[in-house]
Amino acid sequence: MTNRSLSESIFIFLAFCTISLTATHPVAGQDATLLKVGDQEVPLNEFIYLVGKGATSEGNSMGLTREEFEENLALFINYKLKVVEAEAQGLHQTEEFEREFESFKENLKAPFLIKNSLEEGELRKAYSRMQEVIRASHILLRFPPNANTDDSIAVLKMALKLKEEIEQGVSINELAKEYSEDPSAQSNEGDLGYFSSLQMVQPFEDAAFMLQPGEVSDPVLTNFGYHIIQVTDRRPNPGQVKVSHILVRVDEEDPTSEDRARRKISDVYAEIQKPSTLWSDIVKNYSEDPATSQKGGELPWFSVGNMIPEFELAAFSLSEIGEVSPPIKTRYGYHILRLEDRKNLDSFEQLEPMIRSRILRDSRSSMIHTQELAIQKARYGFQENEPLVSLLESNLNSVSPSEFQSKIDELGEQSSVLFTAGGQEFMINDFLAFIAAEERRLPPNAQAFDVWFDRYSSKILSQLEEKDLAENNTEYQMLYKEYRDGILLFSLMNEEVWQKGIQDSVGQRQYFKENRENYQWKERAEALIVKVLDLNRVNEARTFLNGKTYSKELVNNFQTEIADQYPLAYQIESGLMEIPDQAVLSRMDKNLSYQEIEIDGHLHLVLTGEIFPAGSKEFEETRGIVIRDYQEYLDEQLIKKLRTKYPVEINETIKEEAFVALNQ
Template sequence: MKKPFYTLVIAILVLVFRCGAQTLFTYGSHAVDVSEFQRAYQKNNPGAAGNKEKSIREYLGLYINSKLKIAAAYEQRLDSLPALKEEIRNIREQIIGNYLIDPEGMNLLMKEAFERSQKDIRVSHIFIPVKSKTDTAEAAGKIKAAYTELKNGKSFEEVALAYSQDPSVKINKGDIGFITVFSLPYYFESAIYSLRPGNYSQPVKSDIGYHIFKNSAERKAAGRVRAAQILLGFPPGSDETIKKKTGRLADSLYQLLQKGADFAALAKEFSNDYISAASGGMMQEFGVGAYDPAFEQAAFGLKKDGEISQPVLTEYGYHIIKRITKAEIPSSPDDKSFALNLKTRIEQDERIESVKEKLYQRIITTAGFKESAYNRDDLWKFSDSLLNRAVFGQSLTVSGETPLFRLGEKMMTALDWIAYAQSNRYSPDGSGLIAYPDLLEKFKRFVATEYYRENLEKYNDDFRIQMNEFKDGTLFFEIMTREVWNKAQTDSAGQQNFFEKNKNKYNWKQSAAALIFYCTDTSVASDARKMAADSNFSREEILKRFGDKIVVDSGRFELEQIPGYKKEPIAAGKVTGISRNSGDETATFARIVKMYTKPEPKNFADARGAVINDYQEELDKRWTDELKKKYPVKVDERVLKTLFK
């Protein structure tokens, strides 16, 4: 069969809007505009060199033939077959996730994340916590006072020591070390990366309090490090005596390592980081802003793989760090692996919410969102009656059928809201029930996302084009299977008749009777070849010795089918050299049994494989000719010639 020939052809089947476009060709009552063909040609012939006119005309022939066959598939209503409809539904589910994020918003986040990844910023921090709602005014007053002190010229260190309630401020004077993209919550990161070196931010409010950040210094991104560590941790409540004793042990272990002791063995025996200790101290790869500044400074300060740091003191204990590898941050946004990593991290980060919000606003604007008139207090009471079994001594204006809002053609009622609330009213972070107004907003966004998902072809041209491509490709394979491939394979009488009419095409070239050995790798092939070269070993004995590591094919083969025939002379009794397949590391060789040096006709059995391929082409040609009569093709040469320029 020649299905591989058609795998490229189906990729050309791209449907687009034709409004105002020039028609390149028609087939029956169908028309294809020049932009549709041009997009398909450019997609499948990137950077085509040579004779452009010849290339386009040849491609146009394939394109037209494919269109004819798909038209026949639609006429036979193959698109209504349950199996094909299910296959297309499955394809849709597989690819739709790539289109449920606003592409423009995602591109902006990707650009921003890449630019921020190129530098690290050393950050100083003032923190005023808000422990309860009653503390808010007091905390706001303190952060305002701290900000005023900074504006009046006091140093950031002085103000941090005077105002910040970060537990580590007495040690670090507000300096929290270097950070990079994804090190901190997005709104902190954005506040910091908007600052020039030496500048500080206005107060930033978070869920836990107020913050002021300073950009103390910048540097080129330090990259990412894979390291192993031995942590000698301080037990809770450790006094100076215990800390000094721990430091002496750290020094002793460091000296042992300098004399060649095994790092992994010492980590397993002594490290208090029990997760990494189990794997010989190995840690996950990390960037700046992930650990204590002193730890990071030591880890990133190691100059080469395998280098070991002296003991590093942090609030957790003493660390001995071994550098395993260090990776630089790519400097080009075109680095595909790095771009994919950024995209994955963005999708898992809170910053993606801004893109989702933008998409939500676009959906409700485009689809048409209209809220109905209803009493919200009664909706909450109605919800309580069903979700919490509350009883109210008054009638409510809201019932299950009460419309809440319409999105496009979809009307959502109070019962739809209840069904959503029943499954989603508890906060994922375990903080308890979500307030009804907030939950209703989540419900609207859920409905909008589902509506967009169900109607994505209306809103995203790229998705519609790709789905039409998959659909037409599926129909193409189905009708080719029915009209050509299956017939060519199963019509034994037709094969025989075709062979009899074309016998002169099927002749043996120089050939050999041979055993061809297909081996799992070169090591197996080497051992098997030694046995094959010894006439005392039969094919069966070789197969018994290697089991499923070898497959043997026997028969008459033309010389170009025999592995290694171009590298060495082939003769009866000879075992060819080993040919290795670089794609999967398999290896082949052959044992030659008999040579046939003169050309001679093939019988039907010997020619059957080639006959089927040729018969398939004949069936395809006959059918295509019939389709051209059914759907007459007319190409506008004037329009076509504009593509040659």
């Protein structure tokens, strides 16, 4: 096989057949047989789907002429002949094919699955929310250790009481300082600054984005406890900024440090105002941030919610490149900021990988999984054996999976139906076999049966969805077949045409011998052509070349002695060139060894050597082109052989329907 993997080279096939990967819907209801290749019937739908994709990808909305239609049909027939031959050779049964196609199948089915549409919805929602930034304050009330129901109710009641006080006019920031169990509340009074989507846990984000400035949320439950949220501002997302900064640190353990830092930052700020001051020098001399002081104080690009609020507010308040902020105070000390650059929020396509990564790492992934299961259960008639599941929960949740079998034996439920889905029954023994075959561990503090039951039912429902997709989704069926047949075609072409054309040196020489008239040199000349780009330097080149004889040594000398001294003055071309195909040489006087020719407003100095008459090329002189032509010849011979081996019968009536369908 070739050193190029099938996954890389499948697209050669797609281009060969003028088929693109742009999604398009096949024409429904056209499953009549268009043609037969040997004993294999080929439906009209497949032809319309593939040719329709090629037309869509080329932006051809005007339909096909009769000539274009016939060309596409001929290509399609050749393609099907090769696929039939690949199957006859058993190429679809090789390990390499199975491995390659399995990797493709995962990517092919993904866009059609329920999970994908749910993920896409969350991606779009997150990006939509990113168009805004929100400023909010909150109060966090945590649950006591080992909290019981009464404890939870007490915390909820307290949260409701605080909400009521805020709505009656009490400042949320004052209440946060007194009641919030967020450790930062003592310093920020519950003010979280500005944030956007994916910067808070999901329930908190969902609640905040539902509020308008001034509104207060109901208690919001997260893994941290109950939150009361008040939004104080909403504004368009300002995008990203790049700033550099000067930092003067404050040592909290030294009571005199604050005053010294404040005086120092004031002196630095006064120094910056002097016209002769260089920012980079000031940063290097005075900044106490070791990570940035030697590189101009520059920080990476950041967006809202990525820096501490005071620093962020100052950075986004700068509007002009080079603008410097007054000194600001943060918990790290005193800063002076300079704006280096700013840009708008990136496009959805640019941010999609980041958004997807974050969504699949946070609680949204569990929510998507829950929604996926619910849709699958409804679609495939999932019915669990509720009494049995309850019995198993009470007996298996507190034991390890290795004990499931013995516990189930004790219960006498070895042959019971666990659930039904897709018209099939799934037994407890199937469930136990699934656990035995899996190598995944349980998450910490997990309820053993619940986790494994979810995993098993998820797998069964996913299998049912994939089966449904393969049997009932026409577009997926077409795409599936397109890739399968494409890999087969590539495998056949690689063995019968591409590699054979490269490796068969005897065949190459025989082909060259039989077609020698196609490999001819036109009249050629040894030449140095100097295109003069700077006419102020024409005399140096003219003096060097006039009266000389062409040689490779002279070309090298001209390069080193003249051209390298004035790299922008000349453009050089040299060597043995075919005269009719070279724009300058085609106009030269063959009786002169040195001449000057002007073309398109540029002067060319031309020095020629020996002139060779037209004649036949030697094999080694054109081997690459011969191999290409030999491969095309092998392809033509393969098609001829296959047309004899597999007679093609075309249903002319259905063919006309195809022409009409492709021109609608």
